[in-house]
Amino acid sequence: MTSPADTSSDSNMSDADTTAVSVVLQGFGGADALSVERTPIPQPRDDEVLVRVRAASVNPVDYKIAQGEFPPVGEDDLPKIMGRDLAGTVEAVGTRAHYMVRHGDRVMAHIGFDRGAQSEYVVAKATEFVGLPEGVSFVDAAGAGLAAMTAWQGLFDHGGLDAGQTVLIHGGAGGVGHLAVQLAKWKGATVIATASSGDLDFVRSLGADTVVDYKADRFEDVANDVDVVFDLIGGETGERSLAVLREGGILVSTLQPPADDAKQGRNVRIAPRYMAEPNAAQLGQIADLMAAGTVKVTVAETFPIVRAADAYRDQESGHPRGKIVLTLD
Known part of the structure; x- marks a missing residue:
């Protein structure tokens, strides 16, 4: 102190x-x-x-x-x-x-x-x-x-999200996630978010254009050519998310991001973990x-x-x- x-x-x-x-x-x-x-x-x-x-x-x-x-x-x-x-x-x-x-x-x-x-x-x-x-x-x-600043800096400073782009937000009902959905919509982006079955309507009410039940459905079947993935879950979710990024797209995570070899030669970017x-x-x-x-x-x-x-x-x-x-x- x-x-x-x-x-x-x-x-x-x-x-x-x-x-x-x-x-x-x-x-x-x-x-x-x-x-x-x-x-x-x-x-x-x-x-x-x-x-x-x-x-x-x-x-x-x-x-x-x-x-x-x-x-x-x-x-x-x-x-x-x-x-x-x-x-x-x-x-x-x-x-x-x-x-x-x-x-x-x-x-x-x-x-x-x-x-x-x-x-x-x-x-x-x-x-x-x-x-x-x-x-x-x-x-x-x-x-x-802290939650709003994590969302703001992840989406805009590290992800470069702008109007007209598409973002996939993993964990859209959580403390950071529910603010990230709102900030991305305010920016003018198209928002795809993942959530549990009990939170689907809640995340839609925040402004998400598409909400995926991560337990029942594969987000890869819904999202494609995404400009920014904002990953608040980590692990396998982050690795799988690389496949839905467009060429030159970026994955931003508050957790340990995937290793470079997970890109499998694709022209996508992985931002360093940030606080x-x-x-x-x-x-x-x-x-x-x-x-x-x-x-x-x-x-x-x-x-x-x-x-x-x-x-x-x-x-x-x-x-x-x-x-x-x-x-x-």
């Missing part, structure tokens, strides 16, 4: 209140290794702001970190406050942040791995947060952060699309922060439709 420092602040916090309730990973071991405990409240420096968090989401990467299955986070990084995205109100500002926000302003943020979002008070950098438009709830905004990076400009566009009703976050379930372990178990054991969010009110 950010270490305490002098700050220029409009804060009305009591001096005695120097700790925050946080979700902390003390050692690898999944949800059972998590604890909800009090940690020091960080202080914002320079262009940072201190956010009083109202909601923070749980993402698949969180339970992978908790299990010790995410290499960028090792034993030396523990104990660690968990989480990457949040929404709340500005509590205090650094010396160079007064021109951006004021005490009480509503904000949403997607923060770096060096801090954790699942805490009552979190420092966000200028490159990580944006103002939260009226009409967008804290819960929806918290659910958007979403904080980008305030892109997050601001997401916020505007949410305010306009163009992009809607589906929240599968909310949990109070004291039940964080249950939220992690829910994320790990099932395939939630949309996002799981922790609330701190």
